Amino acid sequence: MNATAGLIIGNEVLSAKVTDLNGPHLIARLREHGAKLLSLQVVPDDVDAIVEALTLARRRARFVITSGGVGPTHDDVTVRAVALALGRRVVRLPEMVELLRRAHEDKPLPDAALRMADAPEGSELIAVGDTRFPVLACAGVFMLPGVPQYFRAQLEAVLPRIPAQPVTLKVLYVALGEPELAKVLDAIALSMPHVAIGSYPVFERDAGYRVKLTVEHRDAHAVEAVLDALKASLPASSIVREG
Amino acid sequence: MNATAGLIIGNEVLSAKVTDLNGPHLIARLREHGAKLLSLQVVPDDVDAIVEALTLARRRARFVITSGGVGPTHDDVTVRAVALALGRRVVRLPEMVELLRRAHEDKPLPDAALRMADAPEGSELIAVGDTRFPVLACAGVFMLPGVPQYFRAQLEAVLPRIPAQPVTLKVLYVALGEPELAKVLDAIALSMPHVAIGSYPVFERDAGYRVKLTVEHRDAHAVEAVLDALKASLPASSIVREG
Secondary structure (H helix, E strand, O other): OOOOEEEOOOOOHHOOOOOOOOOHHHHHHHHEEEEEEEEEEEEOOOOOHHEEEEEHHHOOEEEEEEOOOOOOOOOHHHHHHHHHHHOOOOOEEEHHHHHHHHHHHOOOOOHHHHHEEEEEEEOOEEEEOOOOOEEEEHHHHHHHHEOOHHHHHHHHHHHHHHHOOOOOOEEEEEEHHHHHHHHHHHHHHHHHOOOEEEEOOOOOOEEEEEEEEEEOOOHHHHHHHHHHHHHHHHOHHEEEEEE | OOEEEEEEEHHHHHHOOOOOOOHHHHHHHHHOOOOOEEEEEOOOOOHHHHHHHHHHHHHHEEEEEEOOOOOOOOOOOHHHHHHHOOOEEEEOHHHHHHHHHHHOOOOOOOOOHHHHEEEEEEOEEEOOOOOOOEEEEOOOOEEEEEOOHHHHHHHHHHHHOOOOOEEEEEEEEEOOOHHHHHHHHHHHHHHOOEEEEEEOOOOOOOOOOOOEEEEEOOOOHHHHHHHHHHHHHOOOOHHHEEE
């Protein structure tokens, strides 16, 4: 089970102050990378809420990518929550203290700034290209910052750690409605339950088709078998095109 | 506890085939309505995943709005999952059977179409303006369709059922970094823990400020008290503007 879950942490997203860019970016990049995203949760800056969401995510996903809550202020509770969810203590990482001191250069470093060197015990730091701060990773949880430019940069350093399992996707556009298709889809989905078959109706009259069927699996042969079964079971005149 | 949670159901979103429009729309409309959104989860078309997500959401939220998985095909499992999570049987609603028959007019109604009349026992149908299909609601769970145009129409019929609790939001833009602000924020957040104080750094050099502080609560007096405390605790020169 090599799948990934995403966890966007931020009151500002839930209260519509900020439009979340990191969730959509994560979805797109994981797909391009060929990794499966199992779920995406948006939760507030609240330790209990994060612990619960992370526990749920880790029940199914080997990797969890979080966004936000890693700064030095009172509303940055991600590290504490991840440590709780993993059953680990929070420790201060000397390597991060050193990086923070260097980042502050000539200015004195406020005590609070050192909070950004705190991490769940056993964390690893993953270097990020030419940027100053590494990704904080612990037991398959990657704790990324919420600021989109940094989230994006750090995500590129995380992706190589996630095994790619590219899928084959075939699409069939049909001129029947879902009620008319349901029986055929039932039978095929039941006979090949490992292959994901999606059914997406459109209601615009000028779409040229009524339902978009997607067939998807890591095994291209299985996808072809389902596609063949669909084409054999549906009236030829109902198939608008393949994609 | 009158808060709401959102649940977007759809493999197509998680696999980047479709950009989710319903989540952002739900966030925006709940905020305009004055209702609190506690969490937003995107999960696959999978009964177990939906049951788990719904159970988690209902632990904190009185209302849950779901999007997707309410059609007649094999991948439409929302009703079954909601019934399971609520511990209710699935029953066929005569009123929905009648609506479906009318919607199909002259054409014969396929058996599979009647699946859209299935609902958790004790469900209520909420009329939606001038559209044909009502919202399916059960025990605070509103099961909306995933097609954005219908999701939006049905959401407008749901909002009046969710008590509005408008909040007061004040914003302070400051020229200090988060490390320098953290101690002041700690103290004020600790003394008035019921008021939500958000701290959002920007890293663009031409922003004219370094951190945006948000202060938010239903009680406008509490918001003013925190704002006053912030202004009294921070150097006057660091306050760029209020918003």
